[in-house]
Amino acid sequence: MGDTENPANLPETDQPDPHGSPGSEPAPSVELLADLQAGLLDDDTAARVRRQVRDDPDAQRVLQALHQVRRDVAAVGADPQSAPEPPATMTARIAGALRDDHAATAAHSARPGIRPAKIFAGLAGIGAALAAVAFGTAALLHEQPAAPSTPTTIEHITVSTPPMTIPLSAAEISGLLGRTPDYGPLSDASRRASCLAGLGYPAATPVLGARPVEINARPGVLLVLPADTPTDLAVFAVALNCSAADTGLLASTQIPRP
DSSP: OHHHHOTTOOOGGGSOOTTOOGGGSOOOOHHHHHHHHTTOSOHHHHHHHHHHHHHOHHHHHHHHHHHHHHHHHHHHHHOTTSSOOOOHHHHHHHHHHHHHHHHHHHHOTTSOOOOHHHHHHHTHHHHHHHHHHHHHHHHHHHOOOOOOOOOOSHHHHHTOOOOOOOSSOHHHHHHGGGSOOOOGGGGSHHHHHHHHHHTTOOTTOOOOEEEEEEETTEEEEEEEEEOSSTTEEEEEEEETTOOSSOOOOOEEEEEEOO
């Protein structure tokens, strides 16, 4: 009967743990973090990845870099001057290369097609722009924190920015649970759902408490959400324009449920 209950005939301690161990989980990949940011993960996976991010400074930096990339892309798309028409000389060179090759092909049908060198010369400017975007993205994802320079005057010390932390105590946060949430600019349900997706939560996640806050002179909205464990609360301070593309996360913490 013992073999029936333990088909693998292994000691109980050797049986695989279906839930795994948090410490044995591999670090989340950039692709997985991007899916989390876009709200594409199922509830269980999103909860697991959020838990990993909270415990992994490297994953936090990657997620911040992804936010920065999306902000930059959005800014470029909104700027009509960011992608001007190519210079007339460039279009003339491309057209000339195509005409020359067409004429040569008509006279010598067996001759090879357009030489890559001609096209590369004509598209050099476009290639440089695309390379700049690629290198910029890679630099954001792999940039090491810059070493702080040594302050030379007392002014450098007195104006240093304090750390971004939730400005409410655990008791004050718990007090929000019995009040009507004050979402501020996130009162619109669709905007709030987009913000929740950016934080890695399904759109239908209940918000347990909310109120406007200010952190280091930056206005935001504090959201109290269910944590990954039923005994805790997850607290996020997000920007007023929080969305799935960019939450503008100012600070976050976790407290025990009262």
